[in-house]
Amino acid sequence: MQERAQEKAQVRHILCEKQSKALEALEKLNSGMKFDEVARTYSEDKARHGGDLGWMNRGSMVGEFQDAAFALPVSSIFLTNLLSNTNDPSKNQSTTIKHSKMREEFVMIDGKSVRKIDWHDYNQIAEDNARTGLGEQGQPVEPSMQERSSHEFSKLYRENGFNAYVSDNISIHRSVKDIRHPDCKKKLYAENLPIVSIIIPFHDEHWSSLIRSIHSILNRTPAILLKEIILVDDASTKDFLKEKLDDYVAKLKKTRIIRLKKREGLIRTRMAGAREATAEILIFFDSHIEVNYNWLPPLIEPISFDYRIAVCPFIDIIKWDNFAYIDVWGGEQYESSFKIWQCGGQLKDTPCSRVGHIYRKFNPFGGFSFGDYMTRNHKRVAEVWMDEYKEFIYKRSPHYRKTDAGNLTKQLEIRKKLNCKSFKWFMENVAFDLPKYYPPIPLPPYASGEIRSMTAPLCVDTKHGSEHASFGLDQCLSDHKGIGGEQEFEISWRQDIRPKNREMCFDVPKNGKRAPVVLFSCHGFKGNQHFMYNIVRFAFI
Template identity: 45%
Template sequence: MKRKQKRFLQMTLLFTAALIFVPDIGLWSLYKEKHLVKPPEAAEPQTLPLGLGDGQLFTWTDGLKRKDWHDYESIQKDAMRSGKGEHGKPYPLTEEDHDDSAYRENGFNIFVSNNIALERSLPDIRHPNCKHKVYLEALPNTSIIIPFHNEGWTSLLRTIHSIINRTPDSLIAEIILVDDFSDREHLKEKLEEYMVRFAKVRIVRTKKREGLIRTRLLGASLARGEVLTFLDSHCEVNVNWLPPLLNQIALNHKTIVCPMIDVIDHNHFGYEAQAGDAMRGAFDWEMYYKRIPIPPELQRADPSDPFESPVMAGGLFAVNRKWFWELGGYDPGLEIWGGEQYEISFKVWMCGGGMYDVPCSRVGHIYRKYVPYKVPSGTSLARNLKRVAETWMDEFAEYIYQRRPEYRHLSTGDISAQKELRKHLKCKDFKWFMAAVAWDVPKYYPPVEPPPAAWGEIRNVAANLCVDSKHGATGTELRLDICVKDGSERTWSHEQLFTFGWREDIRPGEPLHTRKFCFDAISHSSPVTLYDCHGMKGNQHWSYRKVRVTVGHLGGSNHLEPVFSLAQACAFPSKQFCFKIHHILFQFNFVVISVNIFLFLLSIQIFRSNLNENGSDPAQRVSVLDLFPERCFTILALQDACVILTEALLEIFSSNVTAARHAAHELNVLYYILKIISGRKISLKKPKQTNKRNTPKKNKNQPNIKSIAVSPKEAGVYELKISSLDTTLIC
């Protein structure tokens, strides 16, 4: 056997042996695993690997033990649920389900609430980093305080069930339901019987209508937990919501913490994050709550870490119980509701504490369609706001009075106790608060606002109608109406004055008395509606440009005069309508080119015909432009068509948008034909000197055309006047 054959045989045997006996790869290992090794006993299905492990302890560099507080068994059960409304999906609604009776008692669709599970699952929309965070093992327990007044049955029970199912039992000291003098039967004995199943739930009732602020104070005064956690009665807490809040308080007891408040839709109960999600709480100088972006200076390397916020949204927060009472709790002089979120926010910052929003804690909240119950007479949100301003805002209160002069004459009641508390706690002044805490608020809501760019009516020149918001609220679609200046009846129903402000949004009203609604459009083809102003531009960002549209009628002068001028977006009875000159030119450029080619070929043909008629005598030859006066019927026909199309365009402008657009296109094409035939530049605004590049070279025997104009003489008859330097031809 040759040497090469021996080596080939050796290599083949070695490869075969490796294929059979190499561990974990060879055929022998597969046979052994299948037949000789006993399989393990069937085990329970493994939970999803969502975090570091249920209950594992970790020791940090600061020596404090930390723990993964996720309840993976509960997370697994929620993931397996199915049904209408599960995982926070919108409940499918029919037209009948939108009946007003479903909203009348609660301000949200109680029909949907009654038809989705009390323990429904929610989507985990936290930042991914939250799933791997660990918190202190030794967290303080909390009393969860939930005030309610005539709350819906299922919305209240769903709040309780979500807390029980998604909160570690060891962290709940108690759940206190504070009934603010409800008169609905299901909130009396029936509620008592239902809550017996929950050992840590107790119900406290007021003897008269106290309002939200004093009801919270009553619950806080009865609480035994180390931390007070305030929630509303129509909430759903999300995965692992409580440990991130308590952890921040455990690290600094002079801290107020707020969860991210997600939106539960009042129609279909779909669950989603607020627009912009993590943003700082702020206010304008009429004391409306606002949200502003987190400035780069405060952005963390980990977006899921807590961040400072100047003011809270309102009813959802946690605070150390002892620290809350050191601050004096809520001002007991505040009536029913309103202003309390500013009072507690200013107080905690100015008196040595801090406030943070915690992205890893998420709580869904139903924002009502409207307030379904009556507020007792004699109460006033304005009075509450003035009381807060006079106690805490020092000289900055003047900016509020400038915008709300009616506040100056309101009585705040006795605020001497609040002034004394501020002095006792050695609180800083409001100027410090604006400089150190809310330093970015004036960027969006300056105390002294720059003057508006413009204000007045918005008139559509073509239809000679004005935009009218009719004093509408959120969702109102803008319409055109007869302008008040033109003699329309001056009634309260008309609202035709608008302000284009420094934020580049448009608001109803004069500059000093604008309303809190802005022109809003979700796309270039959608209707323009009123929506709550947010100051973040986006759908409410408008720009002003003078646009002269290339559609006109031919007047007595030698140039086209514009018949209408539109802003970037105009409100029509049914649709937005906007013409842009560059859009028309781009779309019909090929038509103009075709006309140019046609006229060039026609000119050659006419020139050849003239050449044949006059022979070789140069003196008898004329240019193409000299021949056109003899064929004035051609120009007359084109200009006549221009006039007819212009009149048709004006007639259909407000009723048929598509037809108007096509008419405008045709008119522009005819305009360019006239421009080419006349051999000179036609101005849209005023006559200009002849463009020498487009003017034929002068010839001693050739008259120079000076102007072309058409004017109506009688019905169906037009006079065409073509003037040259030495003669005038009238057809």
């Protein structure tokens, strides 16, 4: 390995005064002309065009792809060609053109030269970084006890399922924390990207959360890429979402409203917006989101190269109680994933595109329901796309088998018409590692029962606590019949401890001696939920 590390990659470059000459050289290289032949051509042009031919050695492992950085005149464009020390110019590994006046590069995609640029709006970033006040930089806002006990606070919470009182005290133009990976700030994206229509369905959305969603998009989206924002009102009943909203939106750029005469639900409302959209790409957002910096170019660039690709941003959490913008990995939409992959497309997550979303504590719109739509929809997905694998669903959730999924004839005909692949293909080629982490049939626990103290007649009792709840010891139920509690636990095959028949796990949220143990949603990745039982010491470690 040390010998390989000492080998050097040879970087050969051509300097050109004109971008056209550099592109011409790039096309010659990609058409098969050897580097030396291209170099001789530009060496002969030197007297007429001021070009230059040079050699430079740089330490690197053979075969490693790197971009060479040179100090060049402002107007120069350079072409790099990385070669191993075999001095064989035909072994061209990567070819890139960069411009020293701004961050850009040229890459060959499907035989075409594509210019990539830095899409960041540094003026907006600087303006946001200078902002101060409640909630700025995505910081949490903690109301006082007096505010929490007010009638207005409780009323807004009941109506919205999140802390709308805090939302009203945060600027509609507030800044967010840039939580992207540092490498995202360096990435370049194609200069010529398609324009987008953004569709936002809403029903009785709170004023400040809806308006903040709109301004977040307008403030952090390249204007040249945004064709329109379409708000679709799914028969809202709140007065401020009628004439007041019409007047407000009329003053905004590229934003308009369409209104449905009756309540249609999320999917039909999205489709109503899609029928009105005029851009090449459609993006659907909820009505309580905040986009992060440079979110759009990484989201749409893959689509610009292949229309069969569907792309999802990473969804971060805006906490419902204090509006803190926090980092979280997200993923959703089983049917979209199955449908896209099995029918010839690709579904990609883009970690450099981040969008914050408020997850409500509860659904405040309980009056509108199609029954148990979640179970119904899951069964429809299983019946249309999962083939024989649907039996695993029914074994885990037997009540699904009796659920009425409705008429699926049209969906099955579409799958047949598109000649979509089987779900077995999906499991073997796309989700091949899924059974390792999520077995189709749950594995039995390693052990189950009460957790009893060795020094006192007491047992661990979680008392049916919710997420973040702490717990301790209490009288053992097995010794005292008739008292309430939750003292039956399992050590799962994932080596976590959870109350029986619950997806809550013992979790240590902080490092340090005597750190508290609380209940938290089971994540299955060990870490702060990893417990092992020592059979010699009769203790968990």
